[in-house]
Amino acid sequence: MDLAPGEQASARRAAVQQSLSVALATGLYAVSFGALSVAAGLDLPQTMALSLLMFSGGSQFAFIGVIGAGGTAAAAVAAASLLGARNGLYGPLVAPFTGARGWRRALAAQVTIDESTAVSTAQPTPEAARAGFWWTGVGIFGLWNVFTFAGALLGDALGDPRRYGLDAAAAAAFLALLWPRLADRAARVVAALGMGVALAFTPLVPSGLPVLAAALVAVVVGWRRGPQQPDAQEAP
Incomplete structure (x- = not known):
């Protein structure tokens, strides 16, 4: 639905606030990447x-x-490319x-x-969606690299990051980000289908392909439902 100018401004402010909170939470767990990287x-x-790249x-x-497990650089690049x-x-x-x-x-x-x-x-409007994209993406990029640097410097002092559960921090943070998105039946169905596909593929294909297959589930479901424009949603 169309929103009044005041409601549009409010939606944009809400998108920026959400973006900053997501950027901070996501950036923080880059400490675990920095520590695990030097440990590897x-x-x-x-x-x-x-x-950065x-x-x-x-x-x-x-x-x-892959590197930490003794794999080759080629295998590490292949796994990273498939996930990316x-x-x-x-x-x-x-x-x-x-x-x-x-x-x-x-x-972008x-x-x-x-x-x-x-x-x-x-987001409920194109303007709020644009603000959410840029504030989240650029915010995470900056904080992710700051906390990667911090984690890498602390890596030697921390010892094995697995002792502190830092190896699970990324998965836990992403689950916390994903959970509020499972508020309606369609989202839960897509999540369940994606999980089923990923679990079925995991023992059969190289690392990275199960995640890509799960992502394709969401793409196919979204294509069948048709495009969902941000301005067609109601304001929260």
Whole structure:
């Protein structure tokens, strides 16, 4: 439904506030990535290069997981690439309201991640969706790299990060982000189907493909339901 100007401004402020809270929560668990990365044998410049250039939490954890287990660089790159491929599926969802032109298209592509997509597509207006995308994506990028640096510096002092549960921090944080999105039946069905597909594929295919297959479930369901525009939703 169309919102009055005051309601549109309120929706945009709410999107910014949500973005900042998500950015802070997500950025904080980059400490675990930095610590685990140095524990896996990477040095500080290598760790920071992964966060600055790859900038996909799941892919980064997959990369250092393979390296830490004694795998080859090629195997680590393959696992990270398969997990990162899901971000390409988000492009058609966020492109209509990012407002990206010229060099901003490259920046938009870099910050198109799980969280920026989730926050932006949950907003009631195109303006709020645009604000949610940029504030979430850029906010996480900045904080993720700051806390990666901190975690890498603390890595040697902490010892084995698994002793503190830091190896599970990323999964726990993402579950906390996802949980509020399962408020309606359709979202729960998609989540259940994706989980079933991922579990079925896990023992059969290389690392990364189960997540990509689960993401395709959501894409197929969304395509069958038709496009859902942010301005067609009611304000919260």
